[in-house]
Amino acid sequence: MTVATLTPEAKTRSRGRPREFDMDAALDAALRVFSERGYHAASISELTEAMGLASGSIYKAFKDKRGIFLAAFTHYRKLGRRRLEAMIASAKTGREKVFQMVMYYTELSYGEAGRKGCLVVGGANDFALLDEEAAAHVVTAFAADEKLMADLIRTGQADGTIPKTVDPDAAALAFLCFTKGLRVIGKTGRSREEMMSATEAAMKLVT
Amino acid sequence: MTVATLTPEAKTRSRGRPREFDMDAALDAALRVFSERGYHAASISELTEAMGLASGSIYKAFKDKRGIFLAAFTHYRKLGRRRLEAMIASAKTGREKVFQMVMYYTELSYGEAGRKGCLVVGGANDFALLDEEAAAHVVTAFAADEKLMADLIRTGQADGTIPKTVDPDAAALAFLCFTKGLRVIGKTGRSREEMMSATEAAMKLVT
DNA sequence: TTGATTTGGAAACGATCATTCCCTAATTAG
DNA sequence: CTAATTAGGGAATGATCGTTTCCAAATCAA
Numbered sequence: 167m168t169v170a171t172l173t174p175e176a177k178t179r180s181r182g183r184p185r186e187f188d189m190d191a192a193l194d195a196a197l198r199v200f201s202e203r204g205y206h207a208a209s210i211s212e213l214t215e216a217m218g219l220a221s222g223s224i225y226k227a228f229k230d231k232r233g234i235f236l237a238a239f240t241h242y243r244k245l246g247r248r249r250l251e252a253m254i255a256s257a258k259t260g261r262e263k264v265f266q267m268v269m270y271y272t273e274l275s276y277g278e279a280g281r282k283g284c285l286v287v288g289g290a291n292d293f294a295l296l297d298e299e300a301a302a303h304v305v306t307a308f309a310a311d312e313k314l315m316a317d318l319i320r321t322g323q324a325d326g327t328i329p330k331t332v333d334p335d336a337a338a339l340a341f342l343c344f345t346k347g348l349r350v351i352g353k354t355g356r357s358r359e360e361m362m363s364a365t366e367a368a369m370k371l372v373t
Numbered sequence: 374m375t376v377a378t379l380t381p382e383a384k385t386r387s388r389g390r391p392r393e394f395d396m397d398a399a400l401d402a403a404l405r406v407f408s409e410r411g412y413h414a415a416s417i418s419e420l421t422e423a424m425g426l427a428s429g430s431i432y433k434a435f436k437d438k439r440g441i442f443l444a445a446f447t448h449y450r451k452l453g454r455r456r457l458e459a460m461i462a463s464a465k466t467g468r469e470k471v472f473q474m475v476m477y478y479t480e481l482s483y484g485e486a487g488r489k490g491c492l493v494v495g496g497a498n499d500f501a502l503l504d505e506e507a508a509a510h511v512v513t514a515f516a517a518d519e520k521l522m523a524d525l526i527r528t529g530q531a532d533g534t535i536p537k538t539v540d541p542d543a544a545a546l547a548f549l550c551f552t553k554g555l556r557v558i559g560k561t562g563r564s565r566e567e568m569m570s571a572t573e574a575a576m577k578l579v580t
Numbered sequence: 581t582t583g584a585t586t587t588g589g590a591a592a593c594g595a596t597c598a599t600t601c602c603c604t605a606a607t608t609a610g
Numbered sequence: 611c612t613a614a615t616t617a618g619g620g621a622a623t624g625a626t627c628g629t630t631t632c633c634a635a636a637t638c639a640a
Binding site: 206340348 | 409489551
């Protein structure tokens with residue numbers, strides 16, 4: 167028992183009282199508040215209530231309101247990326263992968279989920295001219311999507327399911343605009359059928 | 374001078390002290406503030422400064438902050454619709470009209486104008502779950518765009534510049550998503566060349 | 581054990597917010 | 611003219627905001 171390496175605990179303990187709340191659950195709650203209300207309309211009291219924490223505890227765990235948002239934003243991106251990559255992996259051809267990526271956003275853009283909106287799209291609106299660093303995170307998120315889509319298009323061109331005449335970079339940016347637009351229009355509460363029809367039409371971008 | 378009909382003034386005078394400020398100029402200033410900062414981050418003091426009015430005067434002319442936004446929103450839509458219809462009228466064929474409509478939004482989606490963003494897209498983000506009536510105005514604005522685009526596509530099908538195989542409603546919704554997405558991505562500061570390449574790619578929607 | 585350190589939580593803080601009040605100025609109605 | 615009405619502007623108001631402070635509780639280091 168005196169040998170330190172005997173302890174099988176994976177996580178390194180830090181000094182002081184250990185955190186009692188579940189960080190992932192707290193960030194889930196925070197991103198829900200930020201998505202539904204937007205950054206500026208979300209108040210600390212709404213966040214404390216949703217996260218189940220007192221304001222003092224929040225300010226211990228995060229630097230300030232902006233810090234909560236950035237943590238929730240990173241959490242949101244990580245979750246989303248995982249789901250997106252799972253959908254892409256389920257498709258065999260490049261063209262099908264492109265379709266699955268667009269479908270990922272389509273399924274988020276109708277009904278209740280659609281109304282809640284996207285934290286990245288919301289962040290673009292809330293921070294573009296007000297917070298250079300936060301805006302840079304949004305740029306990074308969009309760039310990752312754009313690059314992934316361009317890669318999928320090139321995959322499709324390599325396996326013959328997408329014509330070589332398609333400009334991968336131009337089509338990827340067009341898809342980026344389309345999917346982010348889906349999220350905007352989704353805030354107005356459209357049906358699955360409508361959004362699906364638009365997505366099917368958008369697949370002409372890779373013909 | 375005693376005959377009332379001699380007065381050539383077009384506008385009917387109301388009782389009391391007449392308004393001194395120019396309403397259109399004030400709304401121009403207000404929509405600039407709301408576009409750049411979003412509804413919730415725009416403060417009354419910022420609005421008073423930009424509009425050149427004291428807070429008391431603003432609350433005489435508008436009911437409240439929401440009333441300022443709604444008036445600016447209506448003003449913004451009126452101006453935009455006029456410019457959009459002018460661009461459409463300059464095109465001859467249906468397909469060219471579709472292209473000009475997409476170009477209208479493309480030209481607003483890069484550089485400084487792009488960063489300022491769209492009041493309707495911003496409104497969708499700021500009000501969707503917080504203000505039913507304001508959200509309805511956003512829905513109306515999107516619906517008008519969608520319908521206009523569908524009409525242009527049908528015009529193109531009638532004059533033979535757009536294939537009959539295109540579903541006008543599905544393609545119109547896809548274009549709506551694309552153009553609103555342009556405005557979102559435009560907030561991150563892209564170049565004219567990039568946005569143009571996406572727009573050219575998007576024209577595949579009507580092939 | 582003792583001390584250092586960190587979290588949890590409630591209350592307190594100053595700043596800022598949207599809004600109202602009040603007084604003066606300018607106009608119309610009679 | 612006088613009375614009624616509306617606009618302009620600035621000070622005052624109450625509420626709420628984000629943040630800090632303070633103290634008790636829980637852990638680690640020694």
